[in-house]
Amino acid sequence: MAQSQKPQQLHFTWAFSWRHPEHVQHLILVGPAGFSAQSDAKSEWITKFRATWKGAILNHLWESNFTPQKIIRGLGPWGPDLVRKYTNARFGAYSSGSVLTTEESSLLTDYVYHTLAAKASGELCLKYIFAFGAFARMPLLHSAPEWKVPTTFIYGFEDWMNYQGAQEARKHMKVPCEIIRVPQGGHFVFIDNPSGFHAAMFYACRRFLSPDPDHESLPEGLSSA
Known part of the structure; x- marks a missing residue:
């Protein structure tokens, strides 16, 4: 199993599972970025903000790898x-x-x-993976048909990462995929609501932990997107 939190780790985790699916039974991604592109309709706000002097400065700092x-x-x-x-x-x-x-x-x-x-280590690759605003330069959505292992996405209800990107990816994936949302949690859902996060993790791993996984119901409080 593999789990990702930081943006750069997401791409490395996905790349490993794509190249070596025989070593990954199930991929669990927590609040992952990398699915939305600047060209998406929902990114209009960043285009408008970048046109302001504050946005221009922040965009320049990002492109200069100022973290x-x-x-x-x-x-x-x-x-x-x-x-x-x-x-x-x-x-x-x-x-x-x-x-x-x-x-x-x-x-x-x-x-x-x-x-x-x-x-500095992993942070140095961020500007090459993401444009300002955490929009992927090469969205993972485009490679969704190539995913080779079952995947579970876990998001906090108030995560600023958009779970709808995972929903769109699921439409193109040829392997089992589920999206779980945890209440009272933001991007750091494992800290905001540890019990809810643990419940989501155990549910995602039910095929490895439960004698009857097909009859396991989603824990109370969690929702499936």
Whole structure:
């Protein structure tokens, strides 16, 4: 089984499952990007925003490979405080799901900070995979007919990644595909609603865990898209 979260990991995970399907029994993608292109009708907002001076600056920074990680590295000793403010806001007062405990928040802040402040690696390929706005330069939707392993997509109800891209891909896939949406969860659904996410994962793996998978019902609270 394989699971993806970061955009660059999605493409590597898909590429591996496509080239070596004999090593992947079931592909699980969590909040994946890479299905929508700039040419899609729903991307008109990014075209309009890019026409503004703010949009032009941000687009230039993106095309110059200027990433948020560079900001954190450049802040030096002030970096942890900025990350702490973000994690406290995102997974605290403004969280749509579970609120982290003080200890959990501290551990998450340390993890996120050290991940961002580490030497640049995967982030350097982002501009080549995505255009500004997280629109794929080569949408995976176009390769959907070539997918070779059963796939489950998991999205939080409030994920900013559009689950409708997965719905469109499913129309062209020749292998089993299901889309599960988890309530009280955004892009970080595994943190926002861990119990709901775990239920979705177990359901996705039912053919490997249950003696009677065909009669397993979708756990309460989850929805199939």
